[in-house]
Amino acid sequence: MTREPASTLSAVTCGCLTPVLLATTLLALSPCACSQNSDVRNIPARTLPTPTTVSPAMQAEISKSWDGSTKPEHLTTQQWKAQIQKENEPEAASVDPMLKQFHVSLQQSKIAGVPVFLLKPETIAPQNRNRVLLHVHGGGYVVFAGKAATPEGILMAHYGQIEVISIDYRMPPDFPFPAAVDDAVAVWKEVIRTHAPASVGLFGTSAGGGLTLATVLRLKELHLPLPGALMAGTPWTDLSETGDSYFTNEYVDNVLGSYRGSLEADAKLYAGSHNLKEPLLSPIYGDVSGFPPTILLSGTRDLFLSNTVRMHQKLLQAHVRANLLVFEGQSHAQYLIVDDAPESADAFHEVAAFFDQNLAK
Amino acid sequence: MTREPASTLSAVTCGCLTPVLLATTLLALSPCACSQNSDVRNIPARTLPTPTTVSPAMQAEISKSWDGSTKPEHLTTQQWKAQIQKENEPEAASVDPMLKQFHVSLQQSKIAGVPVFLLKPETIAPQNRNRVLLHVHGGGYVVFAGKAATPEGILMAHYGQIEVISIDYRMPPDFPFPAAVDDAVAVWKEVIRTHAPASVGLFGTSAGGGLTLATVLRLKELHLPLPGALMAGTPWTDLSETGDSYFTNEYVDNVLGSYRGSLEADAKLYAGSHNLKEPLLSPIYGDVSGFPPTILLSGTRDLFLSNTVRMHQKLLQAHVRANLLVFEGQSHAQYLIVDDAPESADAFHEVAAFFDQNLAK
Numbered sequence: 001m002t003r004e005p006a007s008t009l010s011a012v013t014c015g016c017l018t019p020v021l022l023a024t025t026l027l028a029l030s031p032c033a034c035s036q037n038s039d040v041r042n043i044p045a046r047t048l049p050t051p052t053t054v055s056p057a058m059q060a061e062i063s064k065s066w067d068g069s070t071k072p073e074h075l076t077t078q079q080w081k082a083q084i085q086k087e088n089e090p091e092a093a094s095v096d097p098m099l100k101q102f103h104v105s106l107q108q109s110k111i112a113g114v115p116v117f118l119l120k121p122e123t124i125a126p127q128n129r130n131r132v133l134l135h136v137h138g139g140g141y142v143v144f145a146g147k148a149a150t151p152e153g154i155l156m157a158h159y160g161q162i163e164v165i166s167i168d169y170r171m172p173p174d175f176p177f178p179a180a181v182d183d184a185v186a187v188w189k190e191v192i193r194t195h196a197p198a199s200v201g202l203f204g205t206s207a208g209g210g211l212t213l214a215t216v217l218r219l220k221e222l223h224l225p226l227p228g229a230l231m232a233g234t235p236w237t238d239l240s241e242t243g244d245s246y247f248t249n250e251y252v253d254n255v256l257g258s259y260r261g262s263l264e265a266d267a268k269l270y271a272g273s274h275n276l277k278e279p280l281l282s283p284i285y286g287d288v289s290g291f292p293p294t295i296l297l298s299g300t301r302d303l304f305l306s307n308t309v310r311m312h313q314k315l316l317q318a319h320v321r322a323n324l325l326v327f328e329g330q331s332h333a334q335y336l337i338v339d340d341a342p343e344s345a346d347a348f349h350e351v352a353a354f355f356d357q358n359l360a361k
Numbered sequence: 362m363t364r365e366p367a368s369t370l371s372a373v374t375c376g377c378l379t380p381v382l383l384a385t386t387l388l389a390l391s392p393c394a395c396s397q398n399s400d401v402r403n404i405p406a407r408t409l410p411t412p413t414t415v416s417p418a419m420q421a422e423i424s425k426s427w428d429g430s431t432k433p434e435h436l437t438t439q440q441w442k443a444q445i446q447k448e449n450e451p452e453a454a455s456v457d458p459m460l461k462q463f464h465v466s467l468q469q470s471k472i473a474g475v476p477v478f479l480l481k482p483e484t485i486a487p488q489n490r491n492r493v494l495l496h497v498h499g500g501g502y503v504v505f506a507g508k509a510a511t512p513e514g515i516l517m518a519h520y521g522q523i524e525v526i527s528i529d530y531r532m533p534p535d536f537p538f539p540a541a542v543d544d545a546v547a548v549w550k551e552v553i554r555t556h557a558p559a560s561v562g563l564f565g566t567s568a569g570g571g572l573t574l575a576t577v578l579r580l581k582e583l584h585l586p587l588p589g590a591l592m593a594g595t596p597w598t599d600l601s602e603t604g605d606s607y608f609t610n611e612y613v614d615n616v617l618g619s620y621r622g623s624l625e626a627d628a629k630l631y632a633g634s635h636n637l638k639e640p641l642l643s644p645i646y647g648d649v650s651g652f653p654p655t656i657l658l659s660g661t662r663d664l665f666l667s668n669t670v671r672m673h674q675k676l677l678q679a680h681v682r683a684n685l686l687v688f689e690g691q692s693h694a695q696y697l698i699v700d701d702a703p704e705s706a707d708a709f710h711e712v713a714a715f716f717d718q719n720l721a722k
Contacts, residue, residue, distance in 0.1 A: 040408040041426060043612050047401040051605040053671060065402060244412040244661050244690040251404050252609050300605050300670060305661050309687040310414060316686075316711060324685045325677075326670040329605040350677060 051329040057341035066257040071265035080173045091148035102158035112186040115168040125161035135166040138206030140266030159348035176272040184215040197225035198360035209235025213283035229358035230294040234304045237284040239267040239276040243306030253303040253331040293321035295354040299330025412690040418702035427618035432626035441534045452509035463519035473547040476529040486522035496527040499567030501627030520709035537633040545576040558586035559721035570596025574644035590719035591655040595665040598645040600628040600637040604667030614664040614692040654682035656715040660691025
């Protein structure tokens with residue numbers, strides 16, 4: 001049964017906005033807040049003020065426009081590599097200043113043959129001496145190789161006062177799915193030779209959030225021990241364009257813009273011949289029963305808000321302890337992009353507190 | 362420091378959408394995804410498909426159009442009363458069928474002189490024998506007097522297997538702020554004469570969520586004991602039009618539509634001569650330190666998404682245990698409006714589990 005509310009009134013009363021007389025023979029109705037078609041709703045053009053309810057640092061980012069760029073389809077391998085290099089370079093260049101700013105040391109190494117970055121904060125909290133966090137970076141499963149993998153790990157090491165191992169997993173075009181999952185699993189198997197699994201956390205944002213969840217699905221398949229806790233920041237849980245906020249926050253999110261920005265091309269390149277809805281690509285279709293406690297992050301403008309809240313509900317339905325944080329005004333992953341806003345510190349502190357509550361010592 | 366992402370590119374590359382040639386002498390550019398003005402961003406008109414990621418019952422509600430109705434300003438008292446009666450009637454008429462459907466009994470009574478409805482489920486769970494939940498209804502602080510106050514209480518009693526006392530607090534035009542808060546406090550003082558405060562929960566949705574939080578602020582001022590736990594469903598925490606989703610979800614939310622639907626008029630009628638940002642009107646401006654554990658609910662299309670997540674963050678910053686649920690595709694309070702969708706059962710079960718975890722037995 002559905003009770004009254006206002007929305008059940010007939011479309012006759014509906015508030016179409018600002019009919020515009022454009023020429024004597026042309027009466028163009030501007031998009032209307034209501035639709036006669038029950039399958040789609042027409043939402044009129046709007047202006048969004050910069051929210052006054054976030055810090056000045058976050059306001060500066062939120063007020064920016066989406067660049068509107070879309071990745072062309074059918075790039076050649078060489079074109080992909082050029083595009084990836086172009087996106088990696090500024091991110092990689094940010095790493096040394098960040099290490100200095102956040103007092104974190106970086107050491108390159110390999111674990112199980114996979115390149116990793118060992119990130120150590122100036123101070124390790126006493127309760128974290130036997131704990132470590134494994135990090136899998138974002139970037140659509142395509143970009144942010146090498147040092148560009150590490151900024152989120154640097155922030156986590158700093159705010160959490162905990163050692164982080166950031167995994168520089170293989171990526172397309174040379175190494176599509178499931179290379180990334182395989183690398184994360186290989187590192188996991190090696191790390192738990194020297195650490196209690198329950199004292200190790202796994203985390204990442206965007207593709208890294210999706211990879212965090214996919215890796216745990218794969219560990220379950222392999223009957224391997226699971227991490228003690230997870231952080232899935234605005235996780236790419238559905239690589240197909242399925243989920244409400246792909247539409248409601250289209251163009252509202254100024255980082256991702258639209259599925260047709262770079263997501264569609266990245267998803268296809270990463271998945272190769274696999275169906276985008278395979279659970280290890282789109283963990284929303286996986287069986288999350290028995291998952292470790294998981295904290296999920298998103299923002300009110302995030303194109304991945306539905307990717308995040310759908311997974312949160314799925315975890316709760318499976319009786320997994322799952323906490324959700326949604327940040328005011330933020331588009332995709334802005335707690336990570338604006339790395340010195342107070343909201344970003346809040347985000348990492350809340351994630352650190354969650355790991356502290358849920359990881360064995 | 363803000364690192365790269367796409368959004369820092371210049372507006373020269375920005376993706377203005379579908380220029381439309383309307384007449385030979387008129388080239389109208391449709392709204393553009395990017396703006397030259399750093400204070401506002403222009404979001405183009407869009408169509409929203411009905412999400413495939415919710416149940417058919419919820420799809421049916423989500424696909425409806427906002428009715429576009431706005432309350433006229435400057436209604437007379439008699440006009441207000443007529444309007445209120447018109448909105449109350451269908452809600453009140455839904456109560457008897459709901460009582461039957463959900464196997465809940467209703468008894469009218471008074472506590473501390475305030476009319477209340479005692480709502481008892483067919484079965485009270487063993488752990489809930491000494492517990493009770495106080496309910497304050499929504500309706501913009503203006504509508505849903507009398508039996509229309511009770512539907513949320515009926516659902517909570519049913520899904521939670523717990524006794525609910527629904528408070529039929531006084532409302533404008535005859536009794537503006539702070540009558541509602543005073544009535545909730547009066548009932549509270551009487552209820553805790555016979556119940557341990559820690560075994561009593563307080564909850565409500567929309568204005569009822571705001572009133573839940575405002576009541577606790579008032580209890581703090583009065584140095585009275587606080588409830589054991591709270592549920593604030595898509596709470597109206599900011600009666601002024603402040604918060605990002607008032608803009609991002611304007612017209613996207615098909616229940617409230619816009620602040621200029623009925624919210625603005627309701628807020629002004631309720632507040633009377635008081636400033637909308639007084640904490641007992643807009644609890645987001647209050648001091649929430651020491652608050653009981655609180656669960657908050659919203660939806661991805663909810664005009665009150667920011668009202669909800671801002672309060673969630675504020676509670677976390679004050680070291681209050683606070684859980685957030687955001688439901689896929691839902692506009693304002695649709696877990697309550699579509700009362701037999703599986704998502705609605707999920708919502709009430711999750712709230713019931715939260716009360717069970719946090720209330721003393």
